[in-house]
Amino acid sequence: MNKIPFPVIHRLSYVFEILNKLEEQGIKKVSSAQLGKYLGQTAHTVRKDIHFIGIAGTAGTKYDIAGLKTLISRHLGFGIPKKSCIVGLGKLGSALLEYTLAIPQGAFRIVAGFDSNINRVETIHTPIELFPAYRIEETVKRLQIELALIVVPPQQAQEAAxxxxxxxxxxxxxxxxxxxxxxxxxxxxxxxxxxxxxxxLAALAYTTTIMNE
Amino acid sequence: MNKIPFPVIHRLSYVFEILNKLEEQGIKKVSSAQLGKYLGQTAHTVRKDIHFIGIAGTAGTKYDIAGLKTLISRHLGFGIPKKSCIVGLGKLGSALLEYTLAIPQGAFRIVAGFDSNINRVETIHTPIELFPAYRIEETVKRLQIELALIVVPPQQAQEAAxxxxxxxxxxxxxxxxxxxxxxxxxxxxxxxxxxxxxxxLAALAYTTTIMNE
Structure with missing residues (x-):
């Protein structure tokens, strides 16, 4: 497997998102110019990125969306879901837990949740295991968790991380x-x-008003 | 008031965020180079943006954080909170409602929530007014709401917007x-x-593993 430079990984992850959205809309093929528009990149950059993982293209090329998704997924490892956890199960954390568990399996899978409030850990109903915060290190190690969503109060964020x-x-x-x-x-x-x-958004709204006066 | 180009507004909003974070850490002054690092921009761009709203600076200038915040706030209209609403009060929407209501007043203020499920509208306890989704247009007009958070199921997103x-x-x-x-x-x-x-993050984790082999 070739090493892929970070900016390319970054852009290809976004390309994957865009392909998902286009596919949902029933679209089958897409050009580098169209992808570039969504990404805020030139068509040339898009073609170079895709060439990196194996498809050469010219200005006129239309990529097959399903095929391109498979290719990106293989190169970025989306076929093997990364085990993930949520740290902080307050209102937003609990909502994110339910929300992410409802996302179809793919690049990641939530397998654990943590909170410093033991009462919360014991009362939230969810199909995954919840643990008190002091068990983060041990549990992340044992379950080989790779990604963590940090949803604690700001002053606890660095310690949780x-x-x-x-x-x-x-x-x-x-x-x-x-x-x-x-x-x-x-x-x-x-x-x-x-x-x-x-x-x-507030700044854009305000300055638009000014510009229209 | 000068017209400010959109990229400058965009960057200055981020600068404001960064200044907030630095201030929280007890920091009083910051250079264009440091700001540029956080923004992923050159120090020169940062100085040009800040010059746009009135402070000329050279490579060595250290900006006073409190003063710069006041200046940006005045130019981007952060002193007048924009009335905002949340459309969609499912798990994530309700959590965002509580979360945003707890953010100290500033650039925006949540004043209304909407959901197509009348039962939900009637049972959620919150200090702001909730309305059924068919009343979005009328209510946004009447209350002069400027910003909307769209937290509905994907297939309803465009209609809600x-x-x-x-x-x-x-x-x-x-x-x-x-x-x-x-x-x-x-x-x-x-x-x-x-x-x-x-x-x-999953892609970065995967490709790092590969690169370290």
Whole structure:
């Protein structure tokens, strides 16, 4: 298997998302120009990325969506679901637990949840195992969990992330508005900043109003 | 007030987020190089953006965080909270309702929620008003709501967005894995794709494993 540069992995993961969406709409084929439009990239970059995993294309090429999905899935390992956990089972964490369990199996599978509140751990009804927070490191190790969603209060985010890193995760999805630093190299952090996104929309709304005056 | 180009608005909103986080950590001053690092932009771009709203800076300048926050807030209108609503009050929508109501007032304020299930509308306990989905357009108009969080099932996302657009919103935050098209120009859509983010982390985890073999 070739080494794939990170920016290519990143873009191909998005391409995979887009292909899923197009497929849902009953579309069978897509050009590099169309993919580029969705991605905010040039058609040339899209073709180069796809060439990287094995399909050469020219400006006119239309890719078969199902075939391209299989190819990306194979190169990015989407056929083997990564075991994942949720740390923090408050309102948002519990909702994310139900939400992610309902996503059809594929790139990831939620196998455990953690909370520092033992009462919460004992009363939430879910098909997966829940554990008190002090057992994060041991459980992540034992179950070979690779990804963790961090949904704790901001002031507990770094400690929760550290425990997951000690257990051996390779990826953290941070739902808190704090910056989380991974404990060592080779651990990736991505953030979903809900209030930040709303702030951007608010700014766009405000400045549009000004521009239209 | 000067017109601000969209990419600048976008970056300055992120700068505002970063300043919030640095301030939480007790930091008082920050350089353009440090901000650029967080943003994935050059220090030069950061300085140009900040110059746009009134502070000239050179490579060595350290910005006062509190002062810069006030300036950005004034130019992007963060002092006037945009009225916002949540469409879809299932598990994730209800959790987002509680979550966003707990965020300190600032750029936005949630004032209404909608769901097509009347029973749900009547039984959820929350300090804000809830309405059945058929009243979206009328209510958005009457309350002058500007932003909408779309948290409905994917197949209902476009219709929910259309009703919000008919009511006059200028921004949509899409939590569904579908592409939402705004009904007319001047409406901004941003997406939070939870399963997509997990897929990227899964790909990074997989390809790292390969690279380390």
């Amino acid at each position: 550290d425990r997951c890193c000690d257990g051996g995760v390779t990826g953290l999805l941070n739902f808190t508005p704090t910056v989380i630093k991974p404990k060592r190299d080779g651990i990736f952090v991505r953030s979903i900043d809900i209030s930040g996104e709303l702030r951007i | 259309d009703r919000c657009c008919d009511g006059g919103v200028t921004g949509l935050l899409n939590f569904t894995p579908t592409v939402i098209k705004p009904k007319r120009d001047g409406i901004f859509v941003r997406s939070i794709d939870i399963s997509g983010e997990l897929r990227i």
